[in-house]
Amino acid sequence: xxxxxxxxxxxxxxxxxxxxxxxxxxxxxxxxxxxxxxxxxxxxxxxxxxxxxxxxxxxxxxxxxxxxxxxxxxxxxxxxxx
Numbered sequence: 232x233x234x235x236x237x238x239x240x241x242x243x244x245x246x247x248x249x250x251x252x253x254x255x256x257x258x259x260x261x262x263x264x265x266x267x268x269x270x271x272x273x274x275x276x277x278x279x280x281x282x283x284x285x286x287x288x289x290x291x292x293x294x295x296x297x298x299x300x301x302x303x304x305x306x307x308x309x310x311x312x313x
Contacts, residue, residue, distance in 0.1 A: 274295070
């Protein structure tokens with residue numbers, strides 16, 4: 232009897248952990264989507280400003296790289312390189 236009870240308790244703990252992980256993953260996904268949307272909007276505005284001549288090419292490249300790095304599309308530059 233005690234063995235079955237321990238097994239049920241173990242299963243209940245595992246189920247609770249699984250539910251917590253799923254909840255955290257869902258919350259992180261929502262945050263990621265909102266962050267992606269914010270960054271894409273920044274990129275859109277930056278591109279429009281660059282096309283209108285309000286942002287210099289070097290400033291555009293620098294800001295574009297920052298946005299794409301935050302999105303995970305580009306790799307961060309190595310500060311020790313060059």
